[in-house]
Amino acid sequence: MLLTLVLIASFTPLIIGNAPRAAAATCTGGGWSDLHWKSDSPNVKNGKYIGPGGHAEVEFKWTAPKGAKGGDSFELDLPAQLRSVDTGPITLQDENGNIVATGKWNGNKFIITLTGFQDINFDVNGSAYVSVAWNTNKDFTGDLVFNGCGTGKLPGEYKHREGGLFHDDSKIGEYIGFDEKTRNHKIQWSVGIDPRQHQNNTHLVRVTDKAPKGWQFTCDFNDNNGYAPVYVSSFIGSKEQPQSKRHIIYNASGHPQGGRREGFKNINSENDRIDGFSEGHHYTIKCSPEQVTVEFPYGLYEQSAPVLTITAVTKEAPQPGSNVINKAMIDNVGVEGSVRFPSAGGLGRGKRGGFTVEKNVVGTEEDKAREFTFDYKCTHPSYPKGERDKNGQVTVRNGSVVHVMGLEKNLKCTITEITPPSEKGKKLTTSWVVFDADKNVKIVSAASMFEFTVDELFKEATQILVTNKYERETGGFRLRKMAHSSDEAGNLIDQESKFQTAIKDKTFSFPYICTLPEVNGKEGEKRQGTIKLKNGQTSSDVTDLPIGTECTVTENTDGLDIDDYQHKEVSWLGRDGTQNGATGYTFTITGKPDSIAQYTAVNIYDPKEKPKPETRGFTLKKEVKGLEDDKTFKFSWICNGDHGTTPTRGETTLKNGEEHKVDGLPLESTCRVSETNASVSGYDHTLKWFIDDKPATPVAGGTIVMVNPRSKDKAELVVTAVNSYTPVVPPAPPTTTETTTTTTTTETTTESTTSTTTTTEPTTSSSTTTTTTEATTEPTTSSSTTTTTTEPTTSSSTTTTEPTTSSSVPPTTTTSEPTTVPTTTTTESTTTSSSVPPSTTTSPSTSTTTPKIPPIIPIPIPIPPAPQPVPPVPHPTPSVTTPPVATPTTQLSTPQKPDTQQRELARTGASVIWMLLAAVLLAGAGGVIVYFANNKKRR
Structure with missing residues (x-):
């Protein structure tokens, strides 16, 4: 922004200072050709001069004709869009320092004049270059046409900057050129002030600038074509089209007014009037060759853009291409600007x-x-x-x-x-x-x-x-790419076909950056690039790297994994040694000039771990009822997955209350679970299956159940095998009831043995029976065994009978809990009879009852003696020892003859009739006894 305002402010006096153009060119001294922008010219980009601001350098060749003589001249005329930047007269010398020609500006014409060198040499020629600047404030894009003693055109572009009113505190400078009248080289410095940064209670703003070394500030109007060499300006109005008010300052209240000046000389009142100077109180300029100070006692208006312009001069020609730096202070803020000096020059030659x-x-x-x-x-x-x-x-x-x-x-x-x-x-x-x-x-x-x-x-x-x-001795490098896979043990597999197929189309990227050695103490330039290679490829040579260049090659690690393989590491092989696992490799170009070093990047890959397939499972539990044994049960299962998959088999053993988890089963599998050793000797058992505590329907006789396992993200599937056991009733051990009596027997002995096995349904019985029996029989011995569950009962009776010895298990007084069990009854009966003299004995009778005896269905047995009348209830008497009984004689069972079969059948029928009668009589007698016993108790 400041540059734009300065160009607007300085444009008028620059035009005033330019000399008028000559009417016609003078070309007796030769002509120019090969016009071009100088290769190192400032402000020239891509062969085009870009503006505004800053100068450019134009170069051309010149030739003197054979007939020319010393004093003849020719000229180069600038286009209307450019103005000269006068650096003073120049001399064009030959190799011996002889002046071949001179050059100087006359307005916008650069004139070259031949010397006496032309008179003693032939084929005089040379080259020259001059500095030019823009001479317009309008947009321009196109060819800049040069004329005079030659014709040429150069591209240029000028863009007018509107930019607005405001600028920061800043300072810029521009080399105005060489003034022929005063013999001064001139710089115009411009100090831009931002009012917004300098608002205070006192409103006072002060600017101080000191002349740079080798230069002086001029306070002489003659050094600036009769105009003020130091002045202030304000830019006011719209930011699109600001207006320049020279010698005017707007105070903090926005009121415009002039100011006062001190230290100036050769003031031109007419030019002051033309330039718009008027006395006032809004600023005071104090000028001296060493320092310029400006004070604004009433502050600065925020909507204005004040600029201080200062002219600096020197008699000594600046070194072409050199810089001068100057610093000003705005209150306590330092601002700095610099100027690069244009140059002009050339040479000449002649032949001898x-x-x-x-x-x-x-x-x-x-x-x-x-x-x-x-x-x-x-x-x-x-x-x-x-x-x-x-x-x-x-x-x-x-x-x-x-x-x-x-x-x-x-x-x-x-x-x-x-x-x-x-x-x-x-x-x-x-x-x-x-x-x-x-x-x-x-x-x-x-x-x-x-x-x-x-x-x-x-x-x-x-x-x-x-x-x-x-030239620096150079070398270079090349890069080779290798890739390998490794097995599970970490061993390299160079020619593994699957890996080679997967890696063949993979492109690896290797950026590199090389830093050249220092030049004259300055850091060397950097060269960089990217090499792309596939497995097994070698790059072209990277050359023209000076010896001592340090290079770093890295591998781009993004996306190195390939199908079924993951990248593990990269190692580098080179003449500097191996660096394993490093992402980059740094080396220095050494060795003989023009030698090429080869480095190899080796990538190691590991096979990727294949994801484990999703599996399913179930939990197997065991429950046992009715069995106290700590039995171990064996289970097995076979699970079939999708078609073509291998069945999964397994087995385990469980005890009551134990469980086993079955995992790793294929998806969509169905399992057959079976129990193989459930039988227990002496027990009947049932097997029931439950899935998640709900009954399951078994297959194959109840020992197998079908299960669909579940994944881990679902509720646990529990399969329970429940075994219930019921004991099988074995034969009861014999129970003996001993009765001591005095018996009179006859000498008749009969022995019979009957064995009967009866299986009945479970019977529940609860009864109490008291029986008193009196009989005169043959001596009889009987044995009966029955398994049941009852409470023991003791019965006491006194009987007068024939002498009898018996061992039997009759139903007596019994108290039993309801029990339902399968019952097996085995009854063995042996009767021994003998004839002895009759006797009467009264003795106590003790009856022992086997607990829990199931009911017995009568089976044909030998007919007992006929019942006798029930005698009165005797009083108990002391026990009498039973005399020894003769050893019974056992009647052997032999096959009957045919003529005896009918008699045996008759006897069997009679036996049945007698048994029925005996049972009725015994039941009646028992009822009577019970009746009287109960009445007696009530009394």
Whole structure:
């Protein structure tokens, strides 16, 4: 923004200061050609001069015609859009310092005038360059057309900056050029002030600027074409089109007024009037060659943009291309600006008898600053050795020419360059080029010396151009890419076909950056790039890297994984050693010049772990009822998944209350779970299956159940096998009831043995029976065994019978809990009878009852004696020892003869009838006894 305002403010006086253009060009001294922007010109981008602000340098070649003489001139005329930047007169010299021509500005014409050099030389020519700046405040894009003693056009672009009113505190400078009248080189400094940054209670704002070293501020109106060399301006109005008010300041209240000046001389009142100066109190300028101070006692209006303009001068021509820096203070804020000085110059040459040596150096600035020495030796082939010889030595710098003259015709000369030692790491190449009179190349040589024959004296000078090219010794590198896979043990598998197929289309990216060695203490430039390779490929050579260059190559690690393989690490192989697992490799270009080092990046891959398939499972539990044994049960299962999958088998053992989890079963599998050893001797059992506590329907006889396992993210599937056991009733052990009586028997002995097994349904019985029996029988022994569950009962009776010995298990007084069990009854009955003398015995009778005896269904047995009348209830008497009983005689069972079968059947039928009668009589007797016993208790 400040630059735009300064251009607006300074545009008018610059136009006023330009001299009027001449009507016609004068070209007697020659002409110009090959017009172009100088290669190192400032403000030129891509061959185009860009504005506004800043100068540019125009370069051209010139030639003097054969008929020209000293004092003749020619000119270069600028286009209307440009103005000259006068750096003062210039001289165009040859290699010996002879002035070939001079150049200076006259308004917008640059005029070159030949000297007396033209009179004693022929083929005089040269080159020149001058500085120009923009001379417009309107947009322009197109060709800038130059005229005069030649025609040419150069591209340019000027963009007018509107930018608005406001700018920060800042300072800029511009080289105005050389003033022929005052012989001063001038800089115009502009200090921009931001009112918004300098608002305070006192309103006072002060600006102080001191002249830079080697320069003075001018307070003389004559040094600025009769106008004020130091002044203030304000920009006010819309920000799109601000108006410049010279010599006016708007105070903090927005009121405009002039000011006062101190220290000025040669004030031109008329120009002051034209320029708009008026006395006032809004500022005071104090000017001296060393310092300029401006005070604004009433502050600055925030909507204005004040600028202080100062002119600095010097008599000493600034070094072309150099900078001058200046700093100003706005209150306590320092602002700094700088100016780069334009340059103008050129050279000339002419031809004479002899030869010229021109030096050209390609290399660093340090290389170009050297002096180069040549020895020459000239001999005449027609004269004895040494008689007409002419020897000498010349010294030349880069861009200059040395002329050896006065050599006789036909002298054969040899010129040799005394080559200075080159720096370590640099390579020197020397080339010789000889031009003929028409500037055509005659000879090109790369030797260290050159031979030629001198042309006619004062007619032509042999022109020799010697070029020294200093190059750093260089090397380079190439990159190779390898990839391997490893097995589970970490061993490399170089030719694993599956991996090679997966990796073949993978492209690896390797960015690299190389830092060149320092040059003249400055950090070397950086070169960078990216190499892309596939497995097994080798890159092209990266070359032209000076010895000592340090390079770092890295591998882009994004997306290195491939199908079925994951990247593990990269290792680097090179002449500097192996670096395993590093993402990058750093090395230095060393060794012989032009050598190429190879480095290999090796990527190691591991096979990817395949994701484990989702599995399912269930929990197997065991419950046992009715069995006290700690039995172990064996379970097995087989699970079938999708079609084509291998069945999963397993087995386990469980006890009551234990469980087992079955995992890792395939998806969508169905399992057959079975129990194989549930049977227990002496027990009946049932097996029931439950899934999640709900009854399940078994298959294959109840020992197998079908299960669909569940995944882990669902509720646990519990399969329970419940075994219930019921004991099988075994035969009851014999129970003996002993009765001691006095019996009279006959001598008849009968023995019979009957064995009967009866299986009945479970019976629940609860009863109490008291039985008193009196009988006269043959001696009988009976044994009966029954398994049941009852409470024990004791019955006491007194009976007078024939002497009897019996062992039996009859139903007696019994109390039992309801029990439902399968019952097996085995009854063995043995009867022994004998005839003895009758006797009467009264004795106590003790009855023992086997607990829990199930009911017995009568089976045909031998007919007992007929019942006797029930005698009165006797009083208990002491027990009488039963006398020994004769050993019974057992009647052997033999097959009956056919004639006896009918008699046996008859006996069997009679036995049944008698048994029924006996049972009725016994039941009746028992009822009577019970009745009387109960009545007696009630009393």
